[in-house]
Amino acid sequence: MSTEAGLPDKPRLKRSGRAPRTGILHLGPGAFFRAFNAVYTDEAMATAGGDWGITAVSLRSPTVRDQLAPQDCVYTSVARSPDGDRPKIVGAINRVLVAPEAQEAVIAAMADPAVRIVSMTITEKGYCHEPATGRLNADHPDITHDLAHPATPRSAAGFIVAALKRRRANGSPPFTVLSCDNLPSNGRLAQSVVLEFAERVDPKLADWISAQVPFPATMVDRITPATTEGDITRLAEEAGYCDRACVVHEPFRQWVIEDRFAAGRPAWEEAGAQFVDDVEAHELMKLRCLNGTHSALAYLGYLAGFETIADTVADGDFSRYCENLWTAEIVPTIPTPQGENLHVYCATLMQRYRNPAIQHRTWQIAMDGSQKLPQRILGTIRDNLEADRVPTGLCLAVAGWMRYVGGVDENGSSIDVQDPLADRLRAASDSATDPEGKVAALLAIEEVFDPALAADPHFREAVVRAYSALAERGSAASVREAAK
Numbered sequence: 331m332s333t334e335a336g337l338p339d340k341p342r343l344k345r346s347g348r349a350p351r352t353g354i355l356h357l358g359p360g361a362f363f364r365a366f367n368a369v370y371t372d373e374a375m376a377t378a379g380g381d382w383g384i385t386a387v388s389l390r391s392p393t394v395r396d397q398l399a400p401q402d403c404v405y406t407s408v409a410r411s412p413d414g415d416r417p418k419i420v421g422a423i424n425r426v427l428v429a430p431e432a433q434e435a436v437i438a439a440m441a442d443p444a445v446r447i448v449s450m451t452i453t454e455k456g457y458c459h460e461p462a463t464g465r466l467n468a469d470h471p472d473i474t475h476d477l478a479h480p481a482t483p484r485s486a487a488g489f490i491v492a493a494l495k496r497r498r499a500n501g502s503p504p505f506t507v508l509s510c511d512n513l514p515s516n517g518r519l520a521q522s523v524v525l526e527f528a529e530r531v532d533p534k535l536a537d538w539i540s541a542q543v544p545f546p547a548t549m550v551d552r553i554t555p556a557t558t559e560g561d562i563t564r565l566a567e568e569a570g571y572c573d574r575a576c577v578v579h580e581p582f583r584q585w586v587i588e589d590r591f592a593a594g595r596p597a598w599e600e601a602g603a604q605f606v607d608d609v610e611a612h613e614l615m616k617l618r619c620l621n622g623t624h625s626a627l628a629y630l631g632y633l634a635g636f637e638t639i640a641d642t643v644a645d646g647d648f649s650r651y652c653e654n655l656w657t658a659e660i661v662p663t664i665p666t667p668q669g670e671n672l673h674v675y676c677a678t679l680m681q682r683y684r685n686p687a688i689q690h691r692t693w694q695i696a697m698d699g700s701q702k703l704p705q706r707i708l709g710t711i712r713d714n715l716e717a718d719r720v721p722t723g724l725c726l727a728v729a730g731w732m733r734y735v736g737g738v739d740e741n742g743s744s745i746d747v748q749d750p751l752a753d754r755l756r757a758a759s760d761s762a763t764d765p766e767g768k769v770a771a772l773l774a775i776e777e778v779f780d781p782a783l784a785a786d787p788h789f790r791e792a793v794v795r796a797y798s799a800l801a802e803r804g805s806a807a808s809v810r811e812a813a814k
């Protein structure tokens with residue numbers, strides 16, 4: 331064991347025993363994958379065996395490789411609750427590749443028949459689609475690059491198609507593509523961007539993928555904030571070793587998966603995963619109840635000066651606002667999934683939000699709102715309008731997002747808005763001085779707002795009213811009003 335600079339006297343975590351042989355290749359080994367997919371896989375292998383070790387591929391930065399490689403790719407997943415920490419050492423990952431440094435090595439690894447599943451947690455923007463339509467954005471710079479340079483891709487779709495092309499040429503069987511991102515019908519979306527991309531490369535390849543490659547949908551749930559230096563130090567003090575790749579998450583977890591795999595899968599059910607024929611109802615419940623209120627609380631909570639979701643719902647107005655959203659605007663739009671009770675589900679969500687040990691920052695959840703709003707909030711608004719209800723609470727959340735992407739908080743300080751459309755959103759917000767003009771300019775961004783929704787007079791009016799209230803009275807007062 332070596333010692334770690336910055337954390338004196340603590341040896342670096344190391345693997346004991348052999349790493350498992352590869353069966354899965356995962357794109358996007360961020361905090362969530364390490365708190366979720368890798369933990370389920372570790373537990374499934376421990377109980378039921380199988381060569382399901384994971385080759386992790388970062389499509390962007392080398393950070394995770396640099397954290398994991400010096401500790402033989404083992405790391406600690408810490409379940410944190412007010413009762414304390416439950417650390418668990420996870421050994422499912424056997425190597426990490428960094429795609430921008432080694433495109434050919436990544437394609438070769440994906441083309442290896444030992445890889446039977448390619449899973450991914452690449453964030454919503456990693457799909458290079460148009461959030462309002464779900465179609466591949468053929469003008470996306472990564473897609474135009476990958477179509478012009480298929481041997482050195484940048485996008486997930488570019489790598490998947492290059493690897494499947496090679497497998498088909500080699501006579502190897504295909505792999506299953508398993509999307510684990512927070513997107514509705516994530517399997518169908520992954521399939522549609524991969525097929526649209528393949529169609530542009532070679533229509534015969536697209537036909538082969540369409541016939542041979544399953545894209546099961548999944549619903550994934552475990553709140554996992556970004557790891558902080560404080561988390562690493564606390565683990566070093568409690569566990570006696572330094573682990574730069576550790577992840578901290580809530581104890582709760584839920585994984586619902588469609589059971590359609592080309593060449594087998596780990597026995598994830600041994601770790602509690604639910605296998606179902608159709609995941610859609612679970613996905614809708616989770617996206618609208620959890621992610622929808624998470625985003626609403628993130629924008630309005632940030633504007634009101636709250637740093638975390640737990641801080642935000644500790645305020646009675648914000649927790650009542652959130653409960654009103656569930657009762658009056660969200661739950662009436664969703665069918666109850668088999669085995670679930672929506673009222674119990676939402677009550678449990680509030681308990682999870684209140685966990686003060688989980689420091690989930692409003693700023694982190696507020697990131698990439700242009701990619702998240704359609705599936706988290708706008709679909710729910712559309713369903714309410716179709717039922718002749720104007721969901722004013724969710725319209726306040728949309729107005730909160732509009733205030734947020736304007737880039738200036740309620741004290742006049744600038745907001746670090748992280749979003750692929752950040753510049754356009756800011757320009758739209760700056761293009762007018764009055765609430766009507768700002769809202770109109772933002773509603774005209776078709777990647778976010780379906781034109782039919784943007785044109786709905788009830789929706790427009792409710793958003794303008796909420797935006798005006800936010801501008802005049804601020805977020806805390808607006809939420810207090812909505813919580814009555």
Ligand code: NAD
Nearest residue numbers: 358359360361362389390451452453455456511512553554
């Ligand atoms: P993270 O920031 O730790 O990791 C994000 C990963 O996505 C990184 O590997 C990054 O390189 C990759 N990525 C970012 N932009 C990309 C792009 N344009 N193309 C390809 N790859 C890209 O975030 P995380 O907490 O691991 O969350 C990742 C995703 O997991 C979320 O977007 C969400 O869909 C899903 N998820 C997260 C949570 C959570 O609580 N964190 C819960 C459920 C689901």
